[in-house]
């Protein structure tokens with residue numbers, strides 16, 4: 114299996130090393146061969162090649178079986194023109210590879226739940242999968258420009274039926290494999306694109322008679338995530354709503370540093386990255402939490418390589434590390450032991466072997 | 467003072483009666499004259515006149531000093547074509563009167579804080595004012611239509627500089643009168659309109675040297691509202707982001723049924739409405755919580771009539787009612803006394819006189 118590594122900015126390099134070490138362990142334990150090729154993206158690529166997404170990186174990704182990404186971004190690039198900023202690398206690779214389905218599982222870890230901003234009675238039992246459309250909508254629609262001699266600005270929310278159909282189908286499929294309850298989020302009382310979205314969901318629901326569907330307006334969804342997170346199973350929504358709601362949801366369990374994500378194409382090729390950012394303030398100090406990156410590697414094994422047993426093993430090993438009381442400085446486990454990136458990686462490896 | 471009453475749907479009528487009773491008490495206690503004219507809007511107007519926003523209602527509002535609105539909406543109108551739905555009445559009146567500045571104060575009430583989904587340590591001390599742009603952006607931009615023979619849909623996020631300037635100015639003014647800390651929320655790493663927004667905020671900040679400004683991406687803001695609500699003072703943002711974030715914020719204190727809002731034009735004319743919806747399931751039962759509507763009337767006195775003392779008096783009377791242990795069925799005060807809409811209104815009146 115050809116795996117492209119895009120460490121990117123900030124703590125990206127350190128946590129990528131961790132994921133690589135875990136994958137090497139899996140390879141030798143289960144008799145697989147993973148070949149790694151590292152490429153530049155984001156601010157790192159801008160420094161090296163003057164662009165956040167070099168041609169070379171796109172080409173390598175296009176012939177890969179899967180891609181692991183660390184993180185991109187740093188405040189120091191804020192003054193660059195938009196097309197040179199680190200985020201453009203991420204948006205560009207999503208679009209170039211048509212990674213239209215972003216999956217973000219959000220589930221707490223027992224030893225960390227005390228850090229949730231929510232009361233125990235509210236957060237307990239919540240286990241959500243957010244399925245976000247990732248290559249359409251306001252993020253890519255045209256025109257997006259200044260108008261009227263710079264006196265106005267315009268962005269365009271465009272969706273083709275086929276773009277909505279494939280992500281909605283993915284939402285139903287995910288719900289079918291989980292608790293068979295799908296919440297479709299839109300703003301159908303205001304947006305034309307949301308009305309089309311809702312029609313497509315209603316039509317598609319006939320193909321999945323076992324899945325219960327609810328429609329929820331995005332403002333109501335933003336409320337319910339806080340008041341009743343455990344009432345959700347799978348949420349499917351368009352790009353911008355998914356961005357906002359998945360970030361809101363990511364802090365509910367109190368351990369943002371633990372959350373992985375997958376961005377998939379229809380043929381199963383995918384890009385896997387932690388939900389957290391590049392944390393430039395702690396980069397290079399050896400204290401970054403590698404677990405979200407490691408869990409992203411597990412998602413890769415599960416979704417792109419169908420290595421279910423191997424993915425399960427990594428997830429169990431991560432859970433075991435926390436149960437043993439090990440945590441990195443972004444977390445806290447009462448009476449546990451604080452350790453750094455490398456030690457945490459070693460603990461997970463020990464639990465794996 | 468000419469006040470237009472738009473009770474609308476569901477519990478709108480009952481809570482409007484409550485607000486009227488309070489205003490009559492204020493009139494006689496402080497020697498004012500309020501004249502009320504009632505008009506139809508939303509589903510109620512659709513039933514009576516076949517449209518959610520009759521010409522007659524618009525005209526009356528245009529010559530009013532202020533408008534009180536109960537609530538609009540009911541699931542039973544979901545199958546109507548978009549231009550006949552209740553929400554269209556609300557969107558229409560906002561646009562017709564150019565009520566571009568939506569103010570939503572979010573602050574908990576001590577006797578109700580136990581109902582917050584957040585831990586006490588997280589929610590304590592939070593006191594936020596959200597200033598939302600209300601007549602631009604994706605809600606009104608054109609084109610908004612089906613394309614390519616119905617195979618695609620498009621909505622348009624359009625902002626003219628002047629629309630952004632006036633709401634940003636309002637944000638700075640509000641911050642100046644409060645704790646002098648303004649958080650401007652955008653998605654400048656993706657949207658052209660957000661980049662213009664950010665430029666305007668930076669420029670405008672020179673006119674308010676005492677106000678500290680932070681820029682926050684909308685996804686990060688959705689996180690921070692949950693993890694650190696007490697780190698905010700005033701938030702200023704565009705229409706759709708404001709819709710989502712203000713609803714998210716509205717549940718943090720655990721008493722959505724208590725939150726008022728103001729939608730203002732530049733000359734001070736305004737429309738005042740509770741943040742909660744029309745709650746058709748409990749309509750007509752006499753158990754609706756009138757306090758958000760009453761507090762909306764207080765906001766009217768403060769913002770449209772400069773009757774500061776009178777507004778303060780209402781707010782104190784509402785606080786006193788809760789401190790005395792009175793609550794409606796949507797709330798809960800341990801060892802308190804559950805009462806209905808009318809009794810609650812009477813308790814507030816007693817506290818006023």
Ligand SMILES: CC(C)[C@H](C(=O)O)[C@@H](O)C(=O)O
Nearest residue numbers: 186200203204356655656685
């Ligand atoms: C970096 C940014 C463009 C990106 C997005 O908004 O999609 C990020 O917030 C995410 O959610 O992956």
Ligand SMILES: CC(C)[C@H](C(=O)O)[C@@H](O)C(=O)O
Nearest residue numbers: 302303332539553556557709
């Ligand atoms: C009813 C709806 C159109 C409206 C909006 O989205 O503005 C409501 O959610 C609000 O926030 O007042």
